[in-house]
Amino acid sequence: MTDDPRFTAVLDEYHRLIEDRNRTLAGTPFNDGRERFMPVGPETGQLLAVLARSLEAPRILELGTSFGYSTLWLAAAARTAGGRVTTIELYEEKSAFARQMLDKADLADVVDFLVGDALDILRDLSGPWDFVLIDHWKDLYLPSYELLRPELAPGAILVADNMLRDGEERQLDFADAVRATEGMDSVVLPVGSGIVVSRLGRASV
Numbered sequence: 001m002t003d004d005p006r007f008t009a010v011l012d013e014y015h016r017l018i019e020d021r022n023r024t025l026a027g028t029p030f031n032d033g034r035e036r037f038m039p040v041g042p043e044t045g046q047l048l049a050v051l052a053r054s055l056e057a058p059r060i061l062e063l064g065t066s067f068g069y070s071t072l073w074l075a076a077a078a079r080t081a082g083g084r085v086t087t088i089e090l091y092e093e094k095s096a097f098a099r100q101m102l103d104k105a106d107l108a109d110v111v112d113f114l115v116g117d118a119l120d121i122l123r124d125l126s127g128p129w130d131f132v133l134i135d136h137w138k139d140l141y142l143p144s145y146e147l148l149r150p151e152l153a154p155g156a157i158l159v160a161d162n163m164l165r166d167g168e169e170r171q172l173d174f175a176d177a178v179r180a181t182e183g184m185d186s187v188v189l190p191v192g193s194g195i196v197v198s199r200l201g202r203a204s205v
C-alpha cells in the first residue's frame, strides 16, 4: 500500500506542508499546538505501518490525529491488513484537514474521525483494540492509558510517541504504568522523538 502513488503523493504533500508551515509560524503567536504540525515523522510513520500491518484485520486506535500524518501511515496499514482506524482529535479543523488528506490518498474510508476530548471519548468507546498510538498531549498519556487498558485485545501493540528528550525517558508515570501491566513487554526506541513500543501477551486479559 505504501507503494501506491496516491499514498506517496499525499506523503510528499505532507512533507512540503510541514516544512513550510512550521517555518512560517516560527516565532509567531500561532506557533502553538493548535496551528503547528507536530507529526511523528517518516521513520516512526514507517515503523507504525510495519507493526500495524503485521496484525490480522487490526482495530487501530489513535489519540491525537492532528493534521493526519500518522493517520495516513496507520490507514495504509489498515487497508493492507484488512483493518480499520479510529482516530481522535480535539480540534475540528485539524480533523477535517486530516480527512481531506486521507481522502486524496483514497484511504478515508478505512478511518473513523472522532472530534473531542480523548478522555471524554474514551470513557464511552469500546474496543477491543489491537493497535494503539498515543500521541496527544503528554499529561493525558497516563489517564488515557488507564481508560483504554481494559479495551486492549490479547496481543495488542501499544506505541507512545515523544517519549525521549535528550536521550532521557519522559512521561515516566505513563511508562511505569505500562511496564507494570501484567503480560506487557516494553522497549524504548530512539526513533523520531523517542517511542515506547509495548505488546500485551496473548494470554493476558
Ligand SMILES: C[S@@+](CC[C@H](N)C(=O)[O-])C[C@H]1O[C@@H](n2cnc3c(N)ncnc32)[C@H](O)[C@@H]1O
Pocket (backbone or CB within 6 Å): 033, 034, 038, 039, 040, 041, 063, 064, 065, 066, 067, 068, 069, 070, 071, 088, 089, 090, 091, 094, 116, 117, 118, 119, 135, 136, 137, 140
Ligand atoms: C503531537 S500532535 C499529534 C501528531 C499526529 N499524531 C501526527 O503524527 O501527525 C498532538 C495532537 O493531540 C491533540 N490533542 C491535544 N489534547 C487532546 C485531547 N484532550 N483530546 C484529543 N486530542 C488532543 C492536539 O490538538 C494535537 O493535534
